[in-house]
Amino acid sequence: MYSQNLPALRRSNWLQRLILLGLLATGLWLLNGCGGGATDPGAAATGEALVTLTDAEGDFATYTVDVTSITLQKADGSIVETLPNTTRLDFTQYIDMTELITAAQIPNGRYVSGAITLDYTNADIQVEVNGMAVPAQVVDSSGNPLTVYSLDIRLENDRPLVVRPGLPALLNIDFDLSASHDVDTSTPVPTVTAAPFLAADIEPVDEKELRVRGPLVETNIAESYYRVRLRPWYRHDGDFGRARVNITADTEFEVNGESYVGTDGLRALEALGPGTPTVALGTLVPAVHEYTADRVLAGDSVPGYGFDAVRGNITARNGNVLTVRGATVIPRSGSVVFNDDITVTVGDDTLVRKPGDPGVNQGIGALSVGQRVLILGTITSDPAMPGLEMDATQGRVRMRYTRLSGTANSVLPGQMNMTVLAIDHRRVQLFDFSGTGMTPDLDADPNDYEVDTGTLDLGLMTPQTPVRVIGFVRPFGEAPPDFEGRTVVDVAVARALLGVGWGNQGTTAPFIQIDPAGLVIDLDNPDLGERHHIRIGDVVIDLTQLPASPVIVGNSSGRRRFAIMQGHRVQMFRDFDRFVETLTGLLDGSTALRSLYAQGAYDTATNTVHARTIAVHLLSPALQP
Incomplete structure (x- = not known):
């Protein structure tokens, strides 16, 4: 991977003069306090720092703020900026995911600390009150409105971030929402008392998928990778560095609505050319910090390009009309917003895809209550107002892995019945399971929710064990079983x-x-x-x-x-x-x-x-x- 130069270096007049004089090697030698006989002095004097962002669970429906700066500091006090542009992030979206937000080319050395600055001036922070997402006011410990907040993060003395040529250095920043806030919902406007708590580590978060997003720069069929210009969250502009995305024979692609696997997907991406929007979900290999994609979206399959997009959970279905709650709205133009009240109309021409079944149209019958979805269509009302409406009759729906939380009632080979307390962190009381069963008396019951576990090893799991199940809701009108479990976790252990x-x-x-x-x-x-x-x-x-x-x-x-x-x-x-x-x-x-x-x-x-x-x-x- 490689990246753009830092703004601070580009603005440096003395360094520009040295460049004009052909003395870049000497300038970088002075900056890093070292010399050498490398063939490419500039490359030898700098390395790549990858900064990823994740989040621990909190009490928020949305927590959207502007991140204005992420700096790193050496032991000698020298500081570099790694974030070239302000970016607006919803931290609740990183509970089950990590995102690569910048890949910065910075001077080699041992970095012992860093700092992150958050701007709350235009924040959108909402908490759940009686099942509804309600805007909250954010204050500091003295009760004053929170505006700009900076936090220094000092790494352990014997575990600095080491930047050197050839091997990208990784810094993972974790915003712990629970540790950062006290939430008071007893007042007419909920009050959030904040002291943002962010921690940093030089090890990747191995239990979460890593998202890499941005327009295509180049493809390499022979070596099975492509490279992007990073643009985190849902930005349509900016340059946050370069990232290499490796693929395998099993990597699933969706390019302009068409499904491919492996090299065929890479060729389809190549045919669209540089500038094509892409989103990848995959894993980072800790030893070498190389990223490999499991799934790739490209072209108008990327939310906000070609179609408006809505991401959330189906909480009710009436015929071909879906109710989606807890939704992120990604319009083709305008800002990304949170909207907790959306109705979506689907039809026979709506294309429905599911991870693990590339190229198969699942049909709208697959869309049932509880299922997490990403819907591409046309917004027909104001995205910022309650009661948003979307027409997806000529659009697409991508089923996402859905997460159930609760306790096991009974455990049998191939089947677990559970009490569901939440679906993707939303209380189960928000969901109307009418119509999910083959007959009304067989509609899904959250107090006795039947999970098909197939050949999964349930180990020592026993009744009353707190569990988290990952998988897909069964098609509408076909329960029981109610859910297809792909992973079952004893969360008391995990x-x-x-x-x-x-x-x-x-x-x-x-x-x-x-x-x-x-x-x-x-x-x-x-x-x-x-x-x-x-x-x-x-x-x-x-x-x-x-x-x-x-x-x-x-x-x-x-x-x-x-x-x-x-x-x-x-x-x-x-x-x-x-x-x-x-x-x-x-x-x-x-x-x-x-x-x-x-x-x-x-x-x-x-x-x-x-x-x-x-x-x-x-x-x-x-x-x-």
Whole structure:
């Protein structure tokens, strides 16, 4: 991969003069504090930094803000900007996905910290109140409207971001919405008190798909890749660097509505030529930071090109009219907006595609209640107003993987019945399952939802186990079964979330134990706030109802990330003992802890949270460098 030069370097008059004099090698040698006998001095003096963005779960229907800057800093204090243009992002879209937002060519070296700046001036932040998405006001801890917010992120001392030629360096930024906000929905206009908590790591997020989006630059049939000019989110302009997208014989393509696989798809993309819009979903190989696509959209198959687009979940169906809630609206012209109330009309000419079945038109009968969809059509009303309408009778629908959260009722070979609590993070009470069954008495029942698990190994899964199921809703009018499960996860093992808060003033005595053996929260502390739970999928356990306070320890293997936020700075740790030692020193009797969040596996037998992520928010003064 390669990228454009940074704006700061382009604006540098002295460097431009050196370039004009043919002394670029000397200038870059001075900038990096090194020399060398490389054939291409400019290339040898710079390397590529890939910055990806993801998000942890929160309480928001949409959380759209402008990201105005992402900088990296070396130990000597020199700073480079990696984000060439302001970009507007909805962070709720990154709960189940990671996006490559920039690929910057920057000076080689060891970068020990960074900073990100968010602009809330024109933010669109909505929370769910009684099943409806409602705009909220965002304030800081003093109750003042939040405008521009900058946060410094310091990497662990022995794990800097190393930029060098030949191997792209990776920095993953995680915006933890739960750890960043307190939401009060009791007021007429919900109030969100924000202290944005972002953590960074030099390891990729391996449990989420990575999206790479932008117009085509070139294709290479012989080496099975194409290259794009990055444009994250749904931007139609800007240049955020270059990215190489590798393909395999199994990569699925949809190009201008036609399905292809492997090299045939790459040839179809090549035929459209440079500038063709593309979107890829795939994985990043950690060792070499190479990206391979599982699925590629190109041409007018990309949302917002050729067709207006709506992305959300079907919450009801009446004949050929679908109700879609929690939707992102991507118009061909204008801004991307969130709209929680959309009706879409489909017809016999509507083309319906499904991952894993390239080239097969599923027909509109495949579109049932609960299914997550991306719909291409024509918007016939104001996208920003409630009651939006779309005509997709001559359009296309792409079925997306749908995620169920709940608990197992019964487990049999090839079948699991479950109580569904949420579908793609929306409460199941929003969904009207009328018409989903072969007869009315067979309509899907969220309290006894039948999942066809096929040959999936359900392992030790037992009744009452919190589960997350990924797959597709069965066609409308054909239940039972209600759902085709492709993946079943015991979320108590994979994704338990612990959250505790002590209010805006915090507490100076949050723990009854803090040492390398673990953290134990004092649940009898009078400063304990309203949030004190373990959330497993959509099952919430009140910590005060447990026999004892859980022990929080670092997980013994795999990805680990522990963070301490104080003031506008976050300090990152990978070593649990070092994290605990630093936290112990900061809790000196005068410094208060405001909140703690942990994510990992919850062992009910031992009442232990094996955390791969811990985020604690201390009140000022700020951490020292």
